[in-house]
């Protein structure tokens with residue numbers, strides 16, 4: 001599914017289960033050694049997806065440890081992004097000479113819990129959701145994909161209200177970043193299917 005959102009030059013892998021053999025290096029095992037089984041499984045399958053995608057770029061397998069604020073520590077010259085939600089895991093990677101950053105997010109295709117939309121959106125974003133049931137979680141998904149692409153470039157937090165997202169029917173979105181930083185906007189793509197919402201942004205060089 002995720003491959004439908006990505007331009008040439010971005011490699012990807014996805015799984016709908018956790019049946020992946022020998023997924024983690026010992027040094028990665030230590031990261032989740034005290035985590036609950038669900039977290040251990042999603043972390044391991046995310047790393048497996050990442051190594052599968054890196055292999056497509058010709059990058060040999062190596063540990064991918066969490067780096068600053070939880071962002072994956074990619075090999076030199078690589079940008080990438082990992083996502084997982086119930087029933088889905090994916091990783092995307094690209095060479096930094098092709099794209100400056102990438103971000104992906106997956107969510108269940110279900111409405112947000114009550115009160116969350118107000119916390120993660122601007123009034124004008126809520127206005128565009130009027131008459132579009134089920135799109136509140138898609139807005140959230142797009143924003144999370146933006147954060148994952150933003151953080152490795154800016155190395156600072158981006159609040160949900162610091163990006164103004166316009167979701168377009170047809171599977172695209174754009175975002176205006178409302179604070180100073182290395183990027184003033186993002187262009188992304190989204191899709192729904194198999195009970196999932198997926199969003200991806202790529203930042204050209």
Ligand SMILES: CC(C)(COP(=O)(O)OP(=O)(O)OC[C@H]1O[C@@H](n2cnc3c(N)ncnc32)[C@H](O)[C@@H]1OP(=O)(O)O)[C@@H](O)C(=O)NCCC(=O)NCCS
Nearest residue numbers: 043069070071082083084143144147148151158159160163
């Ligand atoms: C970090 C965050 C985006 C993760 O999203 P999520 O939907 O909770 O979880 P996902 O499974 O999709 O993604 C988790 C993965 O994101 C990646 N990630 C975590 N922190 C990250 C960061 N600072 N930068 C980039 N990627 C990050 C990791 O790979 C993580 O998986 P791993 O720990 O197994 O390696 C989210 O928890 C968060 O903090 N959001 C608030 C910031 C935000 O979204 N602002 C909106 C700006 S418009």
